Amino acid sequence: MNSSNYDHLVRMQVFDFLGELADRYGDVLPLDPLRQGINFHGHRVPLLGPQGIFKPKILDLPISITTAPNSPYDDSFTEDNLVRYRYRGTDPHHRDNVGLRALMMERKPLVYFHGIVPGRYVATWPAFVVGDDPKGLAVTIAVDDRAALSEHVVLGAYDDDANSRRRYVTAAVKVRLHQRLFRERVLAAYRDQCALCRLRHTSLLEAAHITPDSSPDGEPVVKNGVSLCKLHHAAFDQNILGIRPDYVVEIRKDILEEIDGPMLRFGLQQMHGQKIIIPRRADFRPDKIALEGRYQAFREA
Known part of the structure; x- marks a missing residue:
């Protein structure tokens, strides 16, 4: 050969x-x-x-x-x-x-x-x-x-x-x-878990942009991201849940008042008022200015 x-x-x-x-x-x-x-x-x-x-x-x-x-x-x-x-x-x-x-x-x-x-x-x-x-x-x-x-x-x-x-x-x-x-x-910054529910199955985890990547300020950097499971990422994108600049979760009022099965109750409603986990490194933690802008969009929605 x-x-x-x-x-x-x-x-x-x-x-x-x-x-x-x-x-x-x-x-x-x-x-x-x-x-x-x-x-x-x-x-x-x-x-x-x-x-x-x-x-x-x-x-x-x-x-x-x-x-x-x-x-x-x-x-x-x-x-x-x-x-x-x-x-x-x-x-x-x-x-x-x-x-x-x-x-x-x-x-x-x-x-x-x-x-x-x-x-x-x-x-x-x-x-x-x-x-x-x-x-x-x-x-x-x-x-x-x-x-x-x-x-x-x-x-x-x-x-x-x-x-x-x-x-x-x-x-x-x-x-x-x-x-x-x-x-x-x-995901590495959040120790491979959802910042809300602590789910650790990485195949079900995603990196959610705080400032959307469609925006000129939506840089793909860790401080503009939050590790979320697929459910909480979708809810975040649809303004069903918001994250305040003090890292506390809010669930939209109509969703809190809705009556449905255990997924709604445990997966969303019980997240209201909880604080998300944040990365150990300070420079990896969610940017508070970006969170403020995203939270205001949640409030308006």
Whole structure:
């Protein structure tokens, strides 16, 4: 088997494995199975390593790049919907940086892991190195549609339609990453529980914006979020419940007077007058100015 076919088979197995993990865990993947990786003909192939650019032993070129949570590197989305990914170190000729350039020349795909919180990553693939800036110590990355990942693309064939499609897909990845970042960081700040009812099933928890994300001030930052279960998030969005700037919950008057089953009584009415739990870190606690604005909207509704 020549090296090109060998490389191709490893990458395809890695991509299939990531698809299986995504089916099991959703968009945000735990670290352990990524470290364990795949078994390829008796060889263990981890998917990421301690450094941002990772090449497993059995391959000649990197299989993944990683942005760690709170990374000091300036990995960011550009105005034309691509990703600028920093070199390792300051030497353009470091073997990891040379490996990225080789991926670009051979048009081989890799995986881009974006750290959300420690131990949890969003994986996007196939990602391609589409530009190189040795003076700026960075490469440019574009994410492609998985449906376009045919065998001839993995083997490095040119794709006439790739550029515009990759910009569109990378823009969608940017939105998805911001959503996942917001959710995971808000839930972590609230210790993976609903701020009202203390429900701890993370699959039923969501990050509610205080100032809506449709507003210019609705930044996806922890202090503009509250961890809520699906019921209380919906009630918050529909102005059935409000949260005062002193963190006390109010339930709308007509809902308090309504007579219904136990869900209404225990899930909403008994929340009236209770204080929400708040993050331990002061800078993660709900912004009181944002809460005041949202509370006034609740009162008006």
